[in-house]
Amino acid sequence: MFDISPAEWTAILLSIRVAVVATLVATPLGIAVAWLLARREFWGKSVADAIIYLPLVLPPVVTGYLLLLTFGRRGLIGAWLADHLGIVFAFRWTGAALACGIMSFPLLVRPIRLSIEAVDRRLEQAASTLGAPPWRVFWTVTLPLALPGVLAGMVLGFAKAIGEFGATITFVSNIPGETQTISSAIYTLTQVPDGDAAALRLVAISIAIAMAALVASEIFARRATKRLHGL
Amino acid sequence: MLRVEAQKQLGDFSLDVAFSTEGRVTGLFGSSGAGKTSLVNIIAGLLQPDRGLVAIGDDVLDDTSRGLHTPPHRRRIGYVFQDARLFPHLDVSQNLDYGRRMNGLTYDRDAQSRVVDLLDIGKLLDRRTGRLSGGERQRIALGRALLAQPRLLLLDEPLGALDADRKAEILPYLVRLRDETGVPMVYVTHDPQELRRLATEVVVLERGHVARFGSPDILSGVITPTEIQALEAGH
Numbered sequence: 445m446f447d448i449s450p451a452e453w454t455a456i457l458l459s460i461r462v463a464v465v466a467t468l469v470a471t472p473l474g475i476a477v478a479w480l481l482a483r484r485e486f487w488g489k490s491v492a493d494a495i496i497y498l499p500l501v502l503p504p505v506v507t508g509y510l511l512l513l514t515f516g517r518r519g520l521i522g523a524w525l526a527d528h529l530g531i532v533f534a535f536r537w538t539g540a541a542l543a544c545g546i547m548s549f550p551l552l553v554r555p556i557r558l559s560i561e562a563v564d565r566r567l568e569q570a571a572s573t574l575g576a577p578p579w580r581v582f583w584t585v586t587l588p589l590a591l592p593g594v595l596a597g598m599v600l601g602f603a604k605a606i607g608e609f610g611a612t613i614t615f616v617s618n619i620p621g622e623t624q625t626i627s628s629a630i631y632t633l634t635q636v637p638d639g640d641a642a643a644l645r646l647v648a649i650s651i652a653i654a655m656a657a658l659v660a661s662e663i664f665a666r667r668a669t670k671r672l673h674g675l
Numbered sequence: 676m677l678r679v680e681a682q683k684q685l686g687d688f689s690l691d692v693a694f695s696t697e698g699r700v701t702g703l704f705g706s707s708g709a710g711k712t713s714l715v716n717i718i719a720g721l722l723q724p725d726r727g728l729v730a731i732g733d734d735v736l737d738d739t740s741r742g743l744h745t746p747p748h749r750r751r752i753g754y755v756f757q758d759a760r761l762f763p764h765l766d767v768s769q770n771l772d773y774g775r776r777m778n779g780l781t782y783d784r785d786a787q788s789r790v791v792d793l794l795d796i797g798k799l800l801d802r803r804t805g806r807l808s809g810g811e812r813q814r815i816a817l818g819r820a821l822l823a824q825p826r827l828l829l830l831d832e833p834l835g836a837l838d839a840d841r842k843a844e845i846l847p848y849l850v851r852l853r854d855e856t857g858v859p860m861v862y863v864t865h866d867p868q869e870l871r872r873l874a875t876e877v878v879v880l881e882r883g884h885v886a887r888f889g890s891p892d893i894l895s896g897v898i899t900p901t902e903i904q905a906l907e908a909g910h
Contacts (some may be wrong), residue, residue, distance in 0.1 A: 572747040572773035573754040674763035674805030
């Protein structure tokens with residue numbers, strides 16, 4: 445049962461690569477957005493809020509199709525990126541990472557936002573009276589205190605990214621070795637007569653990856669929370 | 676010299692104060708709701724006056740007529756809060772070192788050990804902040820503010836959260852602070868006894884206005900809560 449074929453390995457490693465890249469690129473952006481939503485009042489904030497959560501409520505196929513229209517080779521942004529920077533998303537693993545990043549963004553942002561909101565602003569005031577300019581207050585007080593939320597957001601985002609299917613397959617299709625992630629590989633295997641065993645292997649592996657991510661985050665969060673209480 | 680002429684509307688409450696002081700320790704005295712903390716926050720730059728001026732010597736920090744507001748981190752004014760506000764993710768020595776790091780000052784072992792000795796916190800340096808007593812937290816908050824090398828130190832009811840024994844524990848340190856460091860202080864309290872021991876000048880605030888200003892003798896008619904207890908016990 446556990447003879448994992450080279451094709452399956454390819455799908456597994458690709459999934460991990462896509463989810464890791466999506467999470468690492470989305471995290472700094474997610475922290476910035478979360479901070480803006482938690483700490484700043486600006487015109488159009490509720491609209492910005494709604495747009496960030498849109499991928500959560502839209503059918504994934506819709507998100508994928510919109511990505512194809514904007515980031516495809518002839519899309520508005522996609523054509524410009526390809527011509528000027530040589531960055532191509534359509535039918536590449538980078539496109540899968542983009543789709544996964546966008547789909548997981550709301551799940552990533554929410555815990556970070558909540559934990560930034562929970563940071564005691566009086567500690568930030570104390571830091572400023574000790575000579576810290578606002579950006580250093582953020583790096584030395586706000587962000588370290590919000591760390592459990594950042595980790596929770598990263599794990600949720602990673603889990604969503606590794607399981608993403610609808611937007612990814614619509615945007616970058618299901619090309620073995622390039623865009624075929626675990627999810628799309630399982631989908632393909634369920635469409636062929638003798639694919640059950642292979643599909644089950646991949647299912648078991650995705651469960652293992654998800655569990656490992658959850659356990660890791662639990663350990664990190666516990667350590668971080670202890671630190672936050674000054675223990 | 677500290678000069679404050681400030682007006683600030685906060686909901687129903689209006690603060691309108693003007694005074695200037697040369698004092699080593701200027702006591703800000705008043706009951707709760709008199710506007711003491713708002714005034715101190717204005718001096719620290721955490722609160723912007725609607726109209727007015729804040730200056731230390733020739734250095735004007737706020738002047739609304741010129742649209743000038745210096746943010747807190749550029750004022751070099753230390754602030755010791757009633758609730759200490761130690762950073763929970765840092766240990767005691769990292770808390771003490773925070774202001775030096777943020778101000779880009781070079782590490783000065785002598786200054787560090789002077790403050791550590793003055794406040795008697797040498798044994799706490801490796802501790803995390805979670806299990807410190809109220810008195811220890813307040814001493815570390817004092818040391819943290821001092822080590823940022825402020826030109827003025829604001830103390831907002833630093834003993835307010837402590838019981839009588841802890842107050843008696845910290846007061847001598849504050850007296851030493853006054854006598855051994857050259858940093859002028861603004862000391863906020865509603866306890867006249869603390870000011871009689873510490874202050875060289877006193878500003879009495881009542882409902883957002885300066886009611887009286889002068890030497891600590893102006894508090895002589897005021898009876899402290901502990902004195903009331905003593906009187907009652909005598910009968």
